[in-house]
Each structure stands twice: as structure tokens, then as C-alpha cells.
Amino acid sequence: MSESIQVVHIDDEPDLARLVATNLERENNRLSVQAATSVEQGLNQVGDRTECIVSDYQLGDGTGLDVLEAARMEYPNIPIILFTDTGNEEVASRAISAGVTDYMIKGTIAEQYELLATKIANTVEQRRVAHRADQVEQHLHELSEQADDVLFIFDGDWSDVLFINSAYETVFEQPVEMIKDTPSVFVQAVHPDDRERVSMSMERVSAGQSVQIDYRIATVGPDEKWVESHVKPVIVDGDVIRIVGYTRDISQRKAQVQELRRKNDQLDRFASIVAHDLRNPWNVANGFLEAARSRGDNQELEAVSDALTRMDQIITNLLELARIGETVDEVEPISLPDLTEACWNSIAEPEATLNNETDITIYANNIRLAQIFENLFRNAIEHAGTDVTITVDRLDDESGFFVEDDGPGVPPSKRQTALEWGVSTTDTGTGFGLAIVQEIVEAHEWSLQITTGAEGGAKFEITDVEFVE
Structure with a gap:
């Protein structure tokens, strides 16, 4: 608002031209007024920095309308105010029809300076605002x-x-002009099996709800085209006045998810078959072992028993690992105190102690999160002893939670390999427990780091977790 305003004032009476210029500048110190006494002189003074022209109607070498016509040829949007003592309806009508910005009768001229200065300032500010709005709109259009x-x-x-960019033609395979003429036509581009669901989502947005929805586009050809729309209502005084959003092509992501599910199903079937084929000889061996035990105590039979127990653990872990997958399809609010207590009860180690100090709720997959806690609890008991104390709590920076024990800890040199498949620091470990934890953490798009706990034991920090407020 403090920017100066360059004005050209044209009046064929030299003294009056200078007087008006001087008094306008006195009324508003933002105005810088150049006086001219003819149409030709005035137009010569108009330049790129001129933001308003004030002109008398009747001039020696023409009229104010001649000024308007000539100035607008080079500066189409420049404001032009007629300040004249030629006041009749015919002149006013001609001036307004020609596109004059405003029209004032001089009257008692000394009383008009304040009003004229205000009109100039307001007119220029309106033009500046409109120009800036046009620039913003143009930049947004170019960006979109x-x-x-x-x-x-x-x-x-x-x-x-009200607005749509040209990406509509690529995504919905319809001309932009078509949806501008008939806004509801894009529903016809939706796959017939998804149209009702999309229409219901549109009704929910008009009722004031935000919506995220995946659906198919009715394309020609064998390949499915999936899109994802994020839509929000703009609400003013309780009424939805605008609907804004974006839609993106997610066909590749959908194809990757479907391929991943296919591979996971295939891996699950393979693991089940392998586990079945392994369990049959395991059951036979275990049966003969029990029979041999019933006939007498043999130290070698205990070694066979240990081997069979380890084999059973490997089979169980193999199935668990095969069924984890690489993504989490559904998450829900999970109370960590409740879940950790339930997982602890399933471990059933009477000498161990759990300090369940967390009071948070997070978004996660309930079954897989339970696998994390059960495996970390078993890992602590296995490495720190049956009398281990385990603590579960929220991290100080509130980025997630941790599970910590008071055992010997994990040396820094072994922390990375400890999360790999088949790596164990004990003779009885299968090397799958922490690998399963790592897989589930990554499936949730979290991060896992092994550090040193307060008592020197192992501390497993899980971060990038989304909390329920």
C-alpha cells in the first residue's frame, strides 16, 4: 500500500493542470502527478510505470475519449478517469460506454481534490490486486x-x-472440454462395477466428508487402469461451497501389489508343502524317540530330542516368515499396554519380569505387531536368561517405542547381522526371530535399530510409528 502511484493529468488550461497535479500530491503523498496540456503531450508522458490517467473531456486537440482510445491501444488495462466540467448525460453515457473507469464533474474544484485523490488510489489498488491475482492464477495454471x-x-x-488441468485427458481418457461442458460425464469414464461406489463417495463429499477412494477407469483393452482420488470439501458457514482434490494413476502400484500377493501366496503354499514334508519324518522320528525313552534312559536320545525340538522351531519360524509378506494391508488403533500384556502372558516364563510402562496407542496390524513383541520377548529370555527383566516404553523423542532387557546386550559389530535370516548368537537359536521382527517392521514402513539399554542390555528401538492422539 506504500508504493507510489504514477499519474498523468491532462487539461488544456496550463495553470489548472499544474494546480490539480499539485493538490492531488498534497492530498495523497503516494501520488506522483505529471501535468500535460494536450492529448499529444499527455500520451507522450504515459509510459510503462503510469498507473492512471486523469483527463478533461474537452481538450484543444481532441477529447478525453481520444485519450482513452489511444492509451488503451498500448496499455489495455490502464485506468482512465474523466475529470471534466462538461457534465451532461450524453457525455457521461458515451464515456462509460467507451470504457472509462470513472467519471467526475469538477464543480467547485477545490472541494474535489480529496475525492479525486481517493478515487485514483482506490482504482489503482484494485487494478494491482487484480493484476497480482491474474499472475498467481497464471503461475498456478503453469504449475498444474x-x-x-x-x-x-x-x-x-x-x-x-471451476478448474481442472489437462492431465484429466491422460488419466480419464476424455477431452477436458467434455467435463467442462458436462461435469458429471467423468463418472461415465469409471468402470461400470465401480460407478455406484464412486457416486456414493461424491455424495459424502457434498455432505461435508473428506474421501480417499481407489477405483478403475473403463479403458479399452485387457489391462486394468486404477486411479486414486483424494477429495475434500471447502466448508463456509456450514455449507460446502467448493470441492477440491486430485486424482492419480496408480495402475503400476496396483499391479505390483497384486504381483506381490501372488508371490506371497505362492511362497505360502511352498512353505506349507515344505513344512508338511518335514513334519512327516519329524513325527516318525519323534514317535520312535518316545518309544526308545520308554525302554530306558539314554543320553544319546536326549541329543536326538534336542535336534527334533530345533527342527520344530525352524519349521514354525519358516511358516511364520513366509506368511509375513512385504506390506501391511490393514492397520487399526492398537493399545500397546493391552497388547504387550497379552503377548507376555502367551510366553509363560514365570521367572521373567515385564515392566509395561507405555500408555500409548498406535496404528498397526494387530497380528503382526503381536509377533514383534512375542519374538523380542523370546529373544530376551533366550539370550539374557529366564530371570530377565524386560521393559516396554515410549521413546523420549516420541518417534516410537522400545523393548529393552537387562541382559548382556548386542555388541555394535553384531547388531546389523543379528537381524539377518539364520543368524543366531546361541547354539539353540534358529536365527529367524529377529529377522521376522525386521520384516514386520519394514512391512509397516517403520525403522528398527538395536542400541544399548539403561542396564547395558539389548534395546530394540522402533521408530517412524504413527500414534493415535
Whole structure:
């Protein structure tokens, strides 16, 4: 608002031209007024920095309308105010029809300076605001045209498209003009089996709810085309006045998820078959072992028993690891105190102690999160002894939680390999427990780090967790 305003004032009476210029500058120190006494002189003074022209109507070498016509040819949007003593309806009508910005009768001129100065300042500010809005709109348009996502703005009931970028043609395979003419036409681009679901989601947004929805596009050809829309209502005084959002092509992601599920199913079937084929000889060997035990105590039979127990652990871990997968499909709010207590009860080690100090709720997959705690509890008992004390709590930086024991800990040189498949620091370990924990953490898109606990034991820090407020 403090920027100066360059004005050209044209009046064929030299003394009056200078007087008006001087008094306008006195009324508003932002105004810098150049006086001119003819149409030709005034137009010569108009330049790129001029933001307003004030002109009398009747001039020696023309009229104020001649000024308007000539100035607008080079500066189409420059404001022009007629300040004249030629006041009749015909002149005013011609001036307004020609596009004059404003029209003032001089009257008692000394009384008009304040009003004229105010009109000039207000007119220029309005033009500046409009110009800046046009610039912002142009920049947003240019930015939106660089996006691969469809960016859109509808009115509150989806009946009018206020903005949509050209990515619509690529994603929905319809011309942009088509949806601008008939806003509801994009529903016809949706796969028939998904149209009802999409229509219901649109109704929910118009009712004030935000929506995220995946659906298919009705494309020609064998390949499915999936998109994901994120839509939000703009609510003013309780009414939905705008609907904004974006839609992106997620066909590749969907294909990857489907392929991953196929591979996981295949791996699950393979692991089940392998486990079945292993369990049959295991059952035979275990049966003969029990029979041999019944006939007498033999130290060698204990070694066979230990081997069979380890084999059973490997089979169980193999099945568990095969069924984890690389992604988590569904998460829900999970109370960590409740879940850790349930997992601890399933371990059933009477000499061990659990300090369950956390009071947080996080978003996670309930079954897989339980596997994390059960495996970390078993790992602590296995490495720190049956009288181990285990603590579960929230990290100080509130990025996640930790499970800590008071055992010997994990040396820094072995912390990375401890999370790999088949690596164990004990003779009886299978080397799968921590690998399973790592797989589940990554499936949740969390991070796992092994550090040293307060008592020198192993501390497993799980971060990037989303908390339920």
C-alpha cells in the first residue's frame, strides 16, 4: 500500500493542470502527478510505470475519449478517469460506454481534490490486486500443467467445474472440454462395477466428508487402469461451497501389489508343502524317540530330542516368515499396554519380569505387531536368561517405542547381522526371530535399530510409528 502511484493529468488550461497535479500530491503523498496540456503531450508522458490517467473531456486537440482510445491501444488495462466540467448525460453515457473507469464533474474544484485523490488510489489498488491475482492464477495454471495428477475444483454439488488441468485427458481418457461442458460425464469414464461406489463417495463429499477412494477407469483393452482420488470439501458457514482434490494413476502400484500377493501366496503354499514334508519324518522320528525313552534312559536320545525340538522351531519360524509378506494391508488403533500384556502372558516364563510402562496407542496390524513383541520377548529370555527383566516404553523423542532387557546386550559389530535370516548368537537359536521382527517392521514402513539399554542390555528401538492422539 506504500508504493507510489504514477499519474498523468491532462487539461488544456496550463495553470489548472499544474494546480490539480499539485493538490492531488498534497492530498495523497503516494501520488506522483505529471501535468500535460494536450492529448499529444499527455500520451507522450504515459509510459510503462503510469498507473492512471486523469483527463478533461474537452481538450484543444481532441477529447478525453481520444485519450482513452489511444492509451488503451498500448496499455489495455490502464485506468482512465474523466475529470471534466462538461457534465451532461450524453457525455457521461458515451464515456462509460467507451470504457472509462470513472467519471467526475469538477464543480467547485477545490472541494474535489480529496475525492479525486481517493478515487485514483482506490482504482489503482484494485487494478494491482487484480493484476497480482491474474499472475498467481497464471503461475498456478503453469504449475498444474506440469503435474501428472489431475487437479480439480468443483462447486459444492459437482454441477460446475471451476478448474481442472489437462492431465484429466491422460488419466480419464476424455477431452477436458467434455467435463467442462458436462461435469458429471467423468463418472461415465469409471468402470461400470465401480460407478455406484464412486457416486456414493461424491455424495459424502457434498455432505461435508473428506474421501480417499481407489477405483478403475473403463479403458479399452485387457489391462486394468486404477486411479486414486483424494477429495475434500471447502466448508463456509456450514455449507460446502467448493470441492477440491486430485486424482492419480496408480495402475503400476496396483499391479505390483497384486504381483506381490501372488508371490506371497505362492511362497505360502511352498512353505506349507515344505513344512508338511518335514513334519512327516519329524513325527516318525519323534514317535520312535518316545518309544526308545520308554525302554530306558539314554543320553544319546536326549541329543536326538534336542535336534527334533530345533527342527520344530525352524519349521514354525519358516511358516511364520513366509506368511509375513512385504506390506501391511490393514492397520487399526492398537493399545500397546493391552497388547504387550497379552503377548507376555502367551510366553509363560514365570521367572521373567515385564515392566509395561507405555500408555500409548498406535496404528498397526494387530497380528503382526503381536509377533514383534512375542519374538523380542523370546529373544530376551533366550539370550539374557529366564530371570530377565524386560521393559516396554515410549521413546523420549516420541518417534516410537522400545523393548529393552537387562541382559548382556548386542555388541555394535553384531547388531546389523543379528537381524539377518539364520543368524543366531546361541547354539539353540534358529536365527529367524529377529529377522521376522525386521520384516514386520519394514512391512509397516517403520525403522528398527538395536542400541544399548539403561542396564547395558539389548534395546530394540522402533521408530517412524504413527500414534493415535
